[in-house]
Every structure is written in structure tokens, then in C-alpha cells.
Amino acid sequence: MSHFLPVDLAHASRLINHGPTVLVTSAHGERRNIMAAAWSMPVEFTPPRVAVVIDKQTFTRELASASGVFGLCVPGAALMDLTYAVGSVSGRDGDKFARFGIEAARGPVLGVPVLEAGCAAWLECRLIPERHAEDAYDTCFAEVVSAAADTRIFANGHWSVREDNATLHTLHHLGAGNFVVAGSMRQAHAPA
Amino acid sequence: MSHFLPVDLAHASRLINHGPTVLVTSAHGERRNIMAAAWSMPVEFTPPRVAVVIDKQTFTRELASASGVFGLCVPGAALMDLTYAVGSVSGRDGDKFARFGIEAARGPVLGVPVLEAGCAAWLECRLIPERHAEDAYDTCFAEVVSAAADTRIFANGHWSVREDNATLHTLHHLGAGNFVVAGSMRQAHAPA
Structure with missing residues (x-):
């Protein structure tokens, strides 16, 4: 049973305000992918806009550029090994959803893959074409067009981080598979 | 006594890899300022480059644009109230270093104000002029030219987050003065 409910767009940037490591999802035609990204941040509350660094060599960048959309999912602590795993292998070597047994739904507005089990939140993002920032800094700007969160940790626009929701506490990658929760x-x- | 030692530039981006809320310091002529910023990220390891959102209305943006440089300091948990405070009032209303009793040294390369007491690390950054990103997204790209960290929590290029260095654990702003450590x-x- 999912505990996810939609998040008002006015509150969407709060989902990554505190710098969690995220999972970037993408799809184009029959191909799809998921990777980990430590480097993301909001850049605006209204409209909700974000920036995320997606290396131009990655399969995710290829799919996001081709489709113009991507998803950001905020994994909870229980997904630490999975987060490290999808950040360690390329989707060009085989579908990571199948390999790691990841169940993904389709976002309601853009149809990007979104994860709920084990995640605190997800955001559907439409790429804002910014060729120079993409080329020079691998920085992709995007507008958030829909978002949802697990109400056990984010509800009514506010985070509530407690002992009884520890599996949903966010992950912050220090490097080399070391995370701080x-x-x-x-x-x-x-x-x- | 300071426990700070220089950090190799090859490891500088790791200081903010995990999304901590930072203090942005700036100075130009006789004027100086310090503000909190939740929205920052590395964009490259080598050379170390970062992006940070600094609203164009802020005094910090005025000083950083005029001087072409700024500092990023990573406050530890013990500086939570101070971090919130310098993010809540404007330096145009009076020098925040004096008002809040903040002691700052000058960075060795750029001379920007850097804090050590209570902080886990600092970085001296040279703005990379990117007018469009600055105008459209308040996103300032910069290259890190020197960095240092408290060796009790970051040494030899690695974080070591332990119970005995809890006052230096990083802060991550959820919104409205709520932080997660x-x-x-x-x-x-x-x-x-």
C-alpha cells in the first residue's frame, strides 16, 4: 500500500531543499534508466525549478535530452544499497529496473518512471533547454510539473523526521559509497 | 586552537557533496557580509567547481558580483541558530559579523572571510561570469581555489562522521528554521 499523496507545486522545491542524494529516472521510447545523483538543488520556489548535474556521457543524459523530461526520486535510508548500485553501473549494460528488481509507476503528467516503495518523494521535471549550462557544467535546469511524497514523512508542505519513520530518512552521499543519513x-x- | 588544515583541491568538491546548508561570505572594499544558503552543489571535481543560488536582491550578490569572489563555509550543528540568524536578516541593515559576534579570518588566496570555529570546512571561490544563469536562475557558478577542513571530521580527503564530533555534523535546512542534522x-x- 502506497502512502504517497500529491504535493502542492508551491512546496515541491522543499522536497530537495536539504540536499538529499536523488535517483534520476528517464525514459524514451522503449528505453528507460535510473541513476543516482548527489548534485542537485532547487533554484526557485515559484515556479518550482531545479538544477541537477547529469554527466553528458551518461545514458540518463541521452534519454532525458531525447525526451525532454526526467524524474527525481528521493530515496529513504532503506534504499542505500540500491542507490549506490544504480549509481555504479550503466543502463547501457542492461535495464537497471529489471536487474535490481525496481518497481516503477509512471508519473501522472509526464509519464516518467517514479518510485514510491522506499522513497520519501518524487518529482516530475520538464527540462528547460539551456545548452550552455548543459555543455559547460553538465547542469540541467528543469521545471517541476508534479510531485508527491510519502505522508509519513512529508505532509501539508512540511517534513516530519522522526524515529518512527527512520527507513524514509534521506541519504546524503559523502563519496565512494559512504552516506550520511x-x-x-x-x-x-x-x-x- | 584551530583544527583546520588545507584540503587538496582534488577533494574540495567533497566538502559539499552531501548537500549541507552553507554560509556564503563576501567582501568588497570596507563592506562584508555573510548569509545562509541551502541551495548549492558541486558541478565538477577537477577543477573543483560549484554552483550556488544567491538571490539577485541580496547584499551578498552585490558584494560577490563587485569583487568576483565569495566564500562557502560549512557550519556544524552547534552553529544552527547562527546559521538561521544570518539567513534571516540582511547585511544592508548592519554588519552581521559584528551583530552576531562572528570571528572571521581571511582566506589565503582570495582574502574572503572564512569561519573556522564551529565550522567543518570552508572554500574560497572565484566567480565564473555566467550572466544568463545568474539572471535567469540566480545561479552563480564558481571555481574553488582553496579549501580547508577541521581534521576532526574531514581528513585525507574523507569525511569521518562520528559520535565524538557531533558538534561538527552538517546542517541541512528543511525550511522555516527546521534543520536536519x-x-x-x-x-x-x-x-x-
């Missing part, structure tokens, strides 16, 4: 939520005091 | 380090298993 963002598990302790704290409220800062406003300045006097 | 990245405190649990785990090693993923490689795919079979």
Missing part, C-alpha cells in the same frame, strides 16, 4: 530534526531559534 | 554515517554494499 539525515535523521535528527531540530528547530532553530529566531535571532533576537 | 546528518549524523549517521553508513557504508553501502557494492552491487553484486
Whole structure:
């Protein structure tokens, strides 16, 4: 049973505000792919826009460029090994969804593959063609056109990181398969 | 006593690989500033390059554009209130270093303000002029020209996140002063 519900677009950028490592999904024709990306960030709240670094050598870049769309899924801590795995092998060597037993639905607006089991959230993104940034920095800008989150950790526009939802705590890649899990939520005091 | 040592430029991008909220420092002439930024990411390892969103309305953007340089400091968990504070008020209303009692040294290459006490790392960055990305997405690309880290949490090119260095664990802003602290380090298993 999925606990996912749609997220208002006004809150979509909050899903990656804190720098989680994400899974980038893509599809074009009969081909599809999924890779891990540590380098992504929002660039605007309204309209929700993001930037993500997708190396021009990757199969994901080929599919995203061809289709003009991609998905971002935010894996929970329980998907750490899978996140590392899909970041370690190329989809050109065989379909990673099949190889790793990943079940993906299709996003409601763009039809990109989206994962729910084990993920905290997903976003459907439409590429904003920016040839120079793509060429010079492998940085792809995109607009988020739909999003959803597991209501056990993100609801009504707010994250709620608690001990009882530890499997959904976000992953942050330090390098070489070492991750840190963002598990302790704290409220800062406003300045006097 | 500072525990900071220089970080090889080949490892500099690792300092923000996992999406921490950073402090952006800037200076031009007699004026200086510090603000918080949740939206930053590396875009390249070698040479080390980063992208950070700095709203065009901010005093930081004015100083960074005028000087062509800025600093990124990675605050530890103990600096949560300060991080929120410098992200909540404008340096146009008075020097935030003085107001909040922040001690800053000058970076060795660019002379930008860098913080060590309470921070895990800092990076000196030279803006790469990219007018379109700056205008359209408030996204500033820059090259890292020097970096240093507190050896209690980052040494020899690697993070070591442990219980005994909890005050240096990185902060990740969820929104509205809510942060999550990245405190649990785990090693993923490689795919079979």
C-alpha cells in the first residue's frame, strides 16, 4: 500500500531543499534508466525549478535530452544499497529496473518512471533547454510539473523526521559509497 | 586552537557533496557580509567547481558580483541558530559579523572571510561570469581555489562522521528554521 499523496507545486522545491542524494529516472521510447545523483538543488520556489548535474556521457543524459523530461526520486535510508548500485553501473549494460528488481509507476503528467516503495518523494521535471549550462557544467535546469511524497514523512508542505519513520530518512552521499543519513530534526531559534 | 588544515583541491568538491546548508561570505572594499544558503552543489571535481543560488536582491550578490569572489563555509550543528540568524536578516541593515559576534579570518588566496570555529570546512571561490544563469536562475557558478577542513571530521580527503564530533555534523535546512542534522554515517554494499 502506497502512502504517497500529491504535493502542492508551491512546496515541491522543499522536497530537495536539504540536499538529499536523488535517483534520476528517464525514459524514451522503449528505453528507460535510473541513476543516482548527489548534485542537485532547487533554484526557485515559484515556479518550482531545479538544477541537477547529469554527466553528458551518461545514458540518463541521452534519454532525458531525447525526451525532454526526467524524474527525481528521493530515496529513504532503506534504499542505500540500491542507490549506490544504480549509481555504479550503466543502463547501457542492461535495464537497471529489471536487474535490481525496481518497481516503477509512471508519473501522472509526464509519464516518467517514479518510485514510491522506499522513497520519501518524487518529482516530475520538464527540462528547460539551456545548452550552455548543459555543455559547460553538465547542469540541467528543469521545471517541476508534479510531485508527491510519502505522508509519513512529508505532509501539508512540511517534513516530519522522526524515529518512527527512520527507513524514509534521506541519504546524503559523502563519496565512494559512504552516506550520511539525515535523521535528527531540530528547530532553530529566531535571532533576537 | 584551530583544527583546520588545507584540503587538496582534488577533494574540495567533497566538502559539499552531501548537500549541507552553507554560509556564503563576501567582501568588497570596507563592506562584508555573510548569509545562509541551502541551495548549492558541486558541478565538477577537477577543477573543483560549484554552483550556488544567491538571490539577485541580496547584499551578498552585490558584494560577490563587485569583487568576483565569495566564500562557502560549512557550519556544524552547534552553529544552527547562527546559521538561521544570518539567513534571516540582511547585511544592508548592519554588519552581521559584528551583530552576531562572528570571528572571521581571511582566506589565503582570495582574502574572503572564512569561519573556522564551529565550522567543518570552508572554500574560497572565484566567480565564473555566467550572466544568463545568474539572471535567469540566480545561479552563480564558481571555481574553488582553496579549501580547508577541521581534521576532526574531514581528513585525507574523507569525511569521518562520528559520535565524538557531533558538534561538527552538517546542517541541512528543511525550511522555516527546521534543520536536519546528518549524523549517521553508513557504508553501502557494492552491487553484486
